[in-house]
Amino acid sequence: MKSNSHVEYVAQVDRPGEVDVAPEPGDYAFGTFVAVPRSAGDSAIGVVFDATLVNPEFGALGPRLTTSTELQTLAPDQLPETATLIGVLLLGSRSAGGEVTQGVVAHALSVGDAVHRLVDAEFEAFHSADDGLRAAYLPLLLAHGHPLTSELALAITQRLVEAFPAHAGAVAVLRDSIAWRTRIEAAG
Numbered sequence: 001m002k003s004n005s006h007v008e009y010v011a012q013v014d015r016p017g018e019v020d021v022a023p024e025p026g027d028y029a030f031g032t033f034v035a036v037p038r039s040a041g042d043s044a045i046g047v048v049f050d051a052t053l054v055n056p057e058f059g060a061l062g063p064r065l066t067t068s069t070e071l072q073t074l075a076p077d078q079l080p081e082t083a084t085l086i087g088v089l090l091l092g093s094r095s096a097g098g099e100v101t102q103g104v105v106a107h108a109l110s111v112g113d114a115v116h117r118l119v120d121a122e123f124e125a126f127h128s129a130d131d132g133l134r135a136a137y138l139p140l141l142l143a144h145g146h147p148l149t150s151e152l153a154l155a156i157t158q159r160l161v162e163a164f165p166a167h168a169g170a171v172a173v174l175r176d177s178i179a180w181r182t183r184i185e186a187a188g
Helices: 068-074 120-127 138-142 149-163 165-187
Strands: 008-012 033-037 043-054 083-094 100-102
Touching: 033 083, 033 120, 043 149, 083 120, 083 138, 100 120, 120 149, 138 149, 149 165
Parallel strands: none
Antiparallel strands: 008 083, 033 043, 043 083, 083 100
């Protein structure tokens, strides 16, 4: 894991062989909510907003003396240097007792922190409030400045409509407002 700012982090997806069960592409898809647990028992909560493929061999079109299959036999200690990196934007935190805070996370993450996908119940708990639904992080998300944040906000609000049908009307109005803003800004 590395960071680009206090709220934007880059994590490397485990490859097959590095862990018992490697994540599937759907586990780190665009708009997937994730948690980064800390030793204190609390977790930072974020969302996947970008992906980058790292392939040092890209553009190396010269002849090879060995194939990748032969390398496993002839040089088994040579590590594959390809990687999938995901961008994670932190949107809040969850205390060890389950209390949720949305907005800028006070603590910074550390190199080597693990990132886990939130299950549906955890996604709903992150957005549940005493008086209904809460998505207080949306202004922070929309102000981030990444070109995909509007599309990310639309994907999140669509998921909120599905997860909270009792609030679907209000969230749909918010989603339509974001969509309208996105189209107007794109037109200049």
